[in-house]
Amino acid sequence: MNALLLTRAHARIALLDLFRSPGYMVPTVAFPALFYALFDLQYARTQASVADATTLAFVAFAVTGVCLYQFGVGIAAERGRPWERYLRTLPAAVTVRFGARIATALVFAVLAAGCVAGFSRVTTPIDLNALQWVRVSLCVLAGGVPFVLIGMTIGYWVSARAAVPVATAINLLLAYAGGLWMPPHFLPAFVQHVSPYLPTRQLADLLWSVWTGAAASHALAGLAIYTAVFGAIAAIGYRRDERKRYA
Amino acid sequence: MLSLKDVRKSYGATRALDGMSLQVDSGEIVAVLGPNGAGKTTAIEIAIGLRAPDAGEVRLFDRSPRSPQTRLRLGVTPQESGFPDALSVEEIVRFGASHYPHPADAADVMKAFGLEALSQRRAGTLSGGESRRLAVALAFAGNPDLVVLDEPTTGLDVESRRRLWDVVRDYAAGHSVLFTTHYLEEAQALATRVVVVDAGRVLFDGSTGDMRRRFGVRRVSYVGREGQVAITIDDTDEYVRTLVRDGVAFSNLEIVPPTLEEAFLTVTGGRK
Numbered sequence: 001m002n003a004l005l006l007t008r009a010h011a012r013i014a015l016l017d018l019f020r021s022p023g024y025m026v027p028t029v030a031f032p033a034l035f036y037a038l039f040d041l042q043y044a045r046t047q048a049s050v051a052d053a054t055t056l057a058f059v060a061f062a063v064t065g066v067c068l069y070q071f072g073v074g075i076a077a078e079r080g081r082p083w084e085r086y087l088r089t090l091p092a093a094v095t096v097r098f099g100a101r102i103a104t105a106l107v108f109a110v111l112a113a114g115c116v117a118g119f120s121r122v123t124t125p126i127d128l129n130a131l132q133w134v135r136v137s138l139c140v141l142a143g144g145v146p147f148v149l150i151g152m153t154i155g156y157w158v159s160a161r162a163a164v165p166v167a168t169a170i171n172l173l174l175a176y177a178g179g180l181w182m183p184p185h186f187l188p189a190f191v192q193h194v195s196p197y198l199p200t201r202q203l204a205d206l207l208w209s210v211w212t213g214a215a216a217s218h219a220l221a222g223l224a225i226y227t228a229v230f231g232a233i234a235a236i237g238y239r240r241d242e243r244k245r246y247a
Numbered sequence: 248m249l250s251l252k253d254v255r256k257s258y259g260a261t262r263a264l265d266g267m268s269l270q271v272d273s274g275e276i277v278a279v280l281g282p283n284g285a286g287k288t289t290a291i292e293i294a295i296g297l298r299a300p301d302a303g304e305v306r307l308f309d310r311s312p313r314s315p316q317t318r319l320r321l322g323v324t325p326q327e328s329g330f331p332d333a334l335s336v337e338e339i340v341r342f343g344a345s346h347y348p349h350p351a352d353a354a355d356v357m358k359a360f361g362l363e364a365l366s367q368r369r370a371g372t373l374s375g376g377e378s379r380r381l382a383v384a385l386a387f388a389g390n391p392d393l394v395v396l397d398e399p400t401t402g403l404d405v406e407s408r409r410r411l412w413d414v415v416r417d418y419a420a421g422h423s424v425l426f427t428t429h430y431l432e433e434a435q436a437l438a439t440r441v442v443v444v445d446a447g448r449v450l451f452d453g454s455t456g457d458m459r460r461r462f463g464v465r466r467v468s469y470v471g472r473e474g475q476v477a478i479t480i481d482d483t484d485e486y487v488r489t490l491v492r493d494g495v496a497f498s499n500l501e502i503v504p505p506t507l508e509e510a511f512l513t514v515t516g517g518r519k
Contacts, residue, residue: 085325090318091315246298
């Protein structure tokens with residue numbers, strides 16, 4: 001059977017299941033915009049430059065959250081479930097299941113980020129143009145990869161029970177220390193020293209470079225290193241889990 | 248269609264399969280019977296490519312069972328069933344069927360397995376029996392050549408179990424079926440051939456009738472001069488001839504044929 005059609009079928013049922021689960025759907029999509037309203041809207045309401053910077057930071061927060069939960073919590077919860085076992089008996093390659101998971105995460109990332117951008121558009125004087133949004137989208141696609149792999153690392157190395165608290169802790173800590181909730185220079189001094197080395201800060205720097213036109217080579221290099229490191233750890237975790245369950 | 252030859256598999260120090268051989272030919276319904284821990288599920292998982300054997304040869308349609316291409320002709324019900332809660336029965340059946348080149352009509356499958364009235368129900372609201380019926384229906388939804396059912400009726404009450412047997416029996420026509428079960432009755436009701444396994448080896452491979460004939464014992468009971476007599480014996484004919492020859496007075500003579508359960512216990516040395 002056609003792998004693309006099968007990937008679409010797998011993504012469709014995953015999306016149907018998640019869209020019908022308000023407990024997943026609402027927090028995932030609305031949480032970043034809600035956080036934006038609570039923490040940054042008061043500063044962004046009157047100044048376009050603040051609105052641009054904070055909106056991009058919360059777009060990054062929306063994307064990292066979806067990646068960490070979809071791949072971290074999703075994989076940890078599903079890898080031992082009977083449904084996952086049934087899927088393995090179907091005539092579909094493993095790439096179909098991974099492709100569907102990536103497509104599902106992409107849909108939710110777009111919705112969550114879109115919610116932030118839409119909310120900002122309505123409530124602030126944000127002035128990013130269409131071309132800048134296209135470049136932001138491309139940066140998010142590339143910059144989201146290490147977060148997918150960090151999520152997969154959680155998914156394959158952490159138990160289903162521990163995955164939610166672990167993913168939440170990592171997401172919130174990285175968001176805070178990476179300067180996604182407040183400008184990095186507002187962070188405590190010791191956090192400011194660490195911040196540039198964190199993937200969330202590097203993703204934010206990448207997105208801010210679209211707005212400021214500054215060079216983003218440092219951010220890209222950092223994200224590439226995280227991609228390599230967590231790609232390797234996730235791959236080892238995947239093989240370990242496969243050996244344990246299906247060798 | 249499916250063959251396992253001298254397959255060995257260990258989990259650490261525990262040997263699950265110890266040279267197991269098993270074959271399923273076209274049109275057969277084969278039951279794999281065995282006590283808990285006999286190696287039934289491991290054999291099934293290796294046969295369908297979920298696990299790799301340590302040694303031995305496994306062929307499914309003359310190919311490796313690990314290839315997705317091979318599984319185009321295979322439908323499976325795993326031992327445990329579970330579905331995404333928010334999906335409807337119909338969505339799940341259609342999803343399963345969409346993986347196969349010549350699937351059965353989803354409406355026909357749901358009707359056959361008594362799921363028609365439940366088609367719009369969400370999987371999370373199904374009872375255990377309904378959920379199991381859906382799991383078995385999924386194995387047939389792709390209209391595959393071989394259907395493998397791992398303990399299809401475990402956890403069901405007697406009535407639901409019998410209803411599912413009827414459905415599987417009717418629907419199995421034209422398919423080959425391999426299933427594992429704890430229930431001897433189930434093997435008797437569905438199988439054309441029984442394979443009894445224990446400690447990872449095949450102890451018996453033949454028809455249910457063969458099994459009863461070879462391993463079954465019969466009971467003879469009658470009322471004699473000193474009251475009710477009941478004995479278990481291999482050759483009941485000879486025993487009755489001896490009673491007549493010796494002039495033993497008896498009434499209410501009853502000869503109970505061997506049950507599959509007795510034969511099974513004989514084969515497995517009393518383990519159930």
